Amino acid sequence: MTMRGEIECDLLVIGGGINGAGIARDAAGRGLSVVLCERDDLARHTSSASTKLIHGGLRYLEHYEFGLVRKALREREVLLRVAPHIISPLRFVLPRLPGGRPAWMIRAGLFLYDRLARRELLPASAALRLDKHEAGAALKGGCTQAFAYSDAWVDDARLVVLNALDAKERGATILTGTRCAEVVADGGAWRARLEGRHACTVRAKVVVNAAGPWAGQVAQMGEAGQAGRSVRLVKGSHIVVPRLFSHKQAYLFQHADGRVVFAIPYQGDFTLIGTTDLAYAGDPAAVAIDDGEVAYLCTLANQCFRKQIGRKDVVWSYSGVRPLLDDGTDNPSAVTRDYLLEWAPGAAPMLHVWGGKITTYRKLAEHALEMVAGRLGKAAAGWTETAFLPGGDIAATVAEISPASFEAFLASFRALHPWLAAELAQRYARSYGTRAVRFLAGTAGLRDLGELVAPGLYERELRYLVDVEWASCADDVLWRRTKQGLRCGPDDRIRLERWIEAYRAGTSAPEPGAAAG
Structure with missing residues (x-):
């Protein structure tokens, strides 16, 4: 889809990694109008390349970063409750x-x-x-x-996607495959030119620079410099x-x-x-x-x-x-993993996100929205500490989550779908939580999942990933939405790519062929 014309919003978030997606979600939940642009896929870069841990950072204690460790340990408890499936x-x-x-x-x-x-x-x-x-x-x-x-x-990659999905369901516009080519101050606000899959112009009251490794480039593009900071x-x-x-x-x-x-x-x-x-x-x-x-x-x-x-x-x-x-610090291992949020100089408000780690993304987003809401004069209470991420509502409330909650949910999920192989049921439950119940609605047997396009990947799941979770190519599916790339060969990848291309074009998807089994 190609967008044209001009979009007006309260907040433009540049960057679709964990910090950008988390900020977009928090902002949308506070009633702000939000546009997020990401030049590639969600979590395409740093946010899908972590060690896959939510942790306090035991080794940071040796560097006396007690405040960071305390903050991360508190967030570990919060995230275990709000996303117990992933x-x-x-x-x-x-x-x-x-x-x-x-x-x-x-x-x-x-x-x-x-x-x-x-x-x-x-x-x-x-x-x-x-x-x-x-x-x-x-x-x-x-x-x-x-x-x-x-x-x-x-x-980690699904954590990003679920934040973006929740942001979308709360009213945010999520534009993947769309880069910010230009952002200029315009009468106390910002005008951004977006190029790519969703080419358009965005006029935003506030810009959040959450571009990760490219944050310095975005800062320079806004002619605001880096306020003496370097990444x-x-x-x-x-x-x-x-x-x-x-x-x-x-x-x-x-x-x-x-x-x-x-x-x-x-x-x-x-x-x-x-x-x-x-x-x-x-x-x-x-x-x-x-x-x-x-x-x-x-x-x-x-x-x-x-x-x-x-x-x-x-x-x-x-x-x-x-x-x-x-x-x-000379030693790369000792460089702080804490974050800094900083307003750029100038009349038009641009908030830079420097540093950070995946464990503290939600707190970073909450902190960012406190700053943004103050600038916009739209104060609203934080809400993400007790709100499930999509699919995470495997218990009635966050307070009821325990280490046994997922196993209880998995047992009920398998009872609902006894025809699913144990490995596939486990993957659906772990990846999608209660959303798996949604995309399997109306199914009564394996035949209802459609063709097997690649090992472990049926059409039913693929349509959900393309229609709902922004998957647009084989790698989006194989390495970020799932990890089925570990079990697929080159021919499987080619077949999956062709299926996605045909489905997105609205034509009949090619037959997967026997090799997919």
């Missing part, structure tokens, strides 16, 4: 490796981690004997002492390999160079290993893992796990560029 508790095992941090330091850090913020949904940390615990079997010998603590796992680009890469252990706990390893690396159970059959932290100076859109990073992550895994891996075992890798506040 966010779930995860227990971490921290083996004490030779040459690592002393036991007293780990105990002190975990003591603080347990107590910096109120904790109701997750168990406290504990000491472990690896020779008597299931997590020890996958590790090399020589390490018997370990500690366990709790954080949470998240489907440091830090590259983080991950690899996915066939699973190295069968239990449901994750590991955190302390590398001899001072960095920490996670090994996380991923999508049932795999282990996610990451991340690296490297200074980055290239095009954020072109970031990719390099041979040195693959070797670094494989070497660390091989130092810890009995099962050895190499480049040939990497089934998928991804990289992202984190736009972090430049605090002058």
Whole structure:
């Protein structure tokens, strides 16, 4: 669809990552008229390249960032309640490796981690004997002492999509495949020229620059500069390999160079290993893992796990560029993950979003709307702390959510759709929550899902992703709306791309063919 003419709104949000989507959602829920533009797909860049964790940031305690850790731990509790389908508790095992941090330091850090913020949904940390615990079997010998603590796992790309979906359902206009080519001050407001899939002009009272790695460019485009601020680009890469252990706990390893690396159970059959932290100076859109990073992550895994891996075992890798506040720290791993919201100079209000992390996105958005509402003279109370994200209403209220809530919902979902294979039912429930009940309405058997276009991907789900969740190409589906790319080959991807193109064009979709099974 191509839009023409001029749109007037209270707020134009530039950037469709987690911060932009979160701000658009909060603003729409406060009754503001909102337009969000994203030049690519939602969560196409940094926001889908995280370690998939909602966490306080245990290692930030070493840098004395107690305020950030407290804020993140509080948000961990909030997000577990409002999105219990795509966010779930995860227990971490921290083996004490030779040459690592002393036991007293780990105990002190975990003591603080347990107590910096109120904790109701997750168990406290504990000491472990690896020779008597299931997590020890996958590790090399020589390490018997370990500690366990709790954080949470998240489907990061879906978190972005669900924020955008809620924003849309509350009245926001979400324009993907649409870049802001120009934004100029115009009589105390802003006039923005958008190009791409939804070409149009937007006149906005306030602009929020949530462009992540491109925030500096947007600031310059608005002729407002960066108010003395600079963003440091830090590259983080991950690899996915066939699973190295069968239990449901994750590991955190302390590398001899001072960095920490996670090994996380991923999508049932795999282990996610990451991340690296490297200074980055290239095009954020072109970031990719390099041979040195693959070797670094494989070497660390091989130092810890009995099962050895190499480049040939990497089934998928991804990289992202984190736009972090430049605090002058030489070590990229030590650069603060906190955020700063700052008004640009000038008569027309533009709010810059500098830095941030996925765990604190909701608080960042709430803070941003307090600032924006003040400028607009439209004060309204914050509301997102107790409002489910789409599909998250698996209990009657946020207060009723517990670690057992999702399992209870899954059981009821499977009872409603007993003909769904267990793996597919699990994926639908985990990805869509109660929205899966909606898009399966009227189905009574597998035949009602339509053709199998690619492994695990039936037409019924694909139509929902295209019609409701802005999926416009195969990669949107395979790597952001789902992770079925891990189970699809090149021919599957081509077939899926052709199906989406035909469906979006309103023509008959091509037959998937037998190879999709």
